[in-house]
Amino acid sequence: MAIDTTTETATPTPPLGTSRSPRMSTRDKLVLFVLCAAQFMVALDFSVLNVALPVLGADLGMSPSALQWAVTAFALPSGGFLLLFGRIGDLYGRRKLFLTGLALFAGASVLATFAWDPASFLAGRALQGLGAAVIVPTGMSLLTTTFAEGPARDRALGISGTLMSLGFSIGVVAGGVLTDALGWRSTMGLLAVFALVVLPLAPGLLPESLPHSLKGMGGAPIPNRPHLDVPGAITVTGGLLSLIYALTTAADDGFARADVIATLIAGLALLAAFAVVESRTESPLVSLPMLRRRTVAWGNLGGLVTFSMMSTVVFVLTLYLQEVLGLSAWETGLVFGVQGVMSVLAGSLTPRFISCLGARRILVVSLAGQGAFGVALLFLNAHVWSVWLVTAAVSLASMFHLGAIISYGLTVTSGVPDEEQGLATGLVTSTQQVGITIGIPLLGVLATTSGDLLSGTRTVLALDAAIVLAAAALIAVGLRTGRTAGSGESGSGAVEAEPVGSR
Known part of the structure; x- marks a missing residue:
């Protein structure tokens, strides 16, 4: 991809959320809408196609064994190129790269919608994944550099995290509804519509993002800019x-x-x-001193655990609800739809708790809560009333899961210089992608290979809860010497970038 290395000369825009008014201005809200809509769109892409895979395979002539590539073709580039594009955005301008990613994602979604054979469909999915690998780290770093560290950033990350979680949940339900009503192509068409709505709004709203430390006088590029x-x-x-x-x-x-x-x-x-x-x-590409910071190391561990373990829970419970309790795909989607509603509630409450207690404490509490409700799921059985236990426990666990998502992102990115925000958010999003990827193959397969799906599900849930609770304890100890930036534990909960192993 050719990257324009010239910087834009527009007057630098001050960080949003720094005005006297405690409320976001109209422009603040529009900028946040564009960035969050893009993240929501990518989250939707992770789940909206799953229910449609059998119909898609029959239509395009793809064998059941080949259908995994509908998922893998997206996952490979979306996870593999995150760090690279996060760093390119740091060096050459996040706004430019973000817009490029949006355009690529829109075009790829159109290609996938009108695919005429397996090769054209998989090409569209791979290009969608590449676009997502551009959008996610640059969009997150645009958010963290656009909104000033403190309450404004806390609120923005809270909304972003909520919509990402909600996008995954809505995708499960929307995929089934759209496929039944309009066919599998409508799932890809929905993503194309999202991208084509956001793309025209972004150029006029997003400020130029190239860090000022990488600019010379008058915005001209400095001669010794770091190379890729x-x-x-x-x-x-x-x-x-x-x-x-x-x-x-x-x-x-x-x-x-x-x-x-x-x-x-x-x-x-x-x-x-x-x-x-x-x-x-x-x-x-990755600063090793950054990886030695307590906030980065332990925060990313928290993100890895919360994403990998929650994706495992959703996977095994989807099988359990349909194969053991006999629910339809639509009824199963409704169960996880309640989860999405509770995530929205958690997204509105978590920034308030973070402002009082700090991000690292909320990270530990959230992981402990997610693990505790995982323990509650061990009481499920083959009776249909267990659907109420699943609905309640998963919904409450999802509230704590959303709290962990928001607090781990804040823990990792707080105190990081603007010129390294793309790198920090690249680590955050890489952790997210790897977490979603590894949970199911490492634990989820135990449920399907144990012979008895119910006992296999209980085994997976027990291991899942044990891992989350152990991680909460380790992170609590690992961050015990952290101190908030400034006084007390208020504000964003930003802890000092203290090297791992120091005292």
Whole structure:
């Protein structure tokens, strides 16, 4: 992709949310709408197609074994290129890259909607994933650099996190409704409409985002601007692509396949090589000192656990509700629709709790709550009344899950300089993508291979709850020496970027 390395000379826009009024201005709201709508669109893409896969396969002539590529073709680029595009946005302008990603996603969605054979459909899905890999890190870094650190950013991230969680939940329901009413192509058409609505609004609203420290006088580029770490980009992108391929393939076919084993080993080897490259380059793609910060290391662990374990819960309970309790796909969607409503409620409350208690405390409490309601799910059985237990426990667990999403993002990005926000948010979103990817193959397959789906579901839920509760305890200890920036534990809950292992 050719990137324009010239900076725009528009007058810098001050951070939003810094006006005297405690309320967001109309422009603040419009900027937030554009950024959150784009994130919602990507979250919707993760789930809206799942219910439509059998119909899609019959229409395009794709075998059941080939249908996994409808998911994998999106997951590979969307997860593999996040760090790379986050850093490119840091160096060459996030606004430009964000707009490019929106345009690519819109075009890819149109291609997938009107696909005439499996190859054209999978090409559209792969380009959607590439567009998502551009939109997610640049959109998040635009949000964190546009809204000033403190209550304004807390509120913006709260709304963004809520809509991302809601987008995934709505996708499950909307996918079934649209497929039954209009066919599978309408699921891809919905994404195209979203992108084409947001794209014309973005250029006039979003401020230029190239960090001021990378500009010279009058906005001209400075001669010694950091260069893109090409060896680091190759190794980390190749490592993530290999790892995501291995895990998504193993979710359907197990870990015994030769290509799964080979790509898993290759992915781990490339990520190890990436760590070596980053320790020796002058302009690293990932700053190793950043990874040694307590907030970054422990915050990303919290994000990895909350995403991987919640995606596992949704997967195994979807099977349980339909195979054990006999619910239809539509009724199952309604159960998870309640989850989405509770996530909206959590999104409005979490920033208020963070302003009082700090992001790191809310992260620990949220993980503990998510794990506790996972324990409650161990009481489900084959009787139909268990649907009420599932609805209540999953909905309440989702409230804490949403709290963990918001607080881990704030924990990782607070105190990070603007010129490194793309890198920080790239780590946040990479953690999110890897978490969603690894949970199901690592734990979810136990439910389907145990012979008895009910006992297998209970085993997975027990392991899931144990991992989340253990992570909450570890993070509480790991961040015990953190201090809020400024005085007390109020405000955004930003903790100092203290190196791991220091005291």
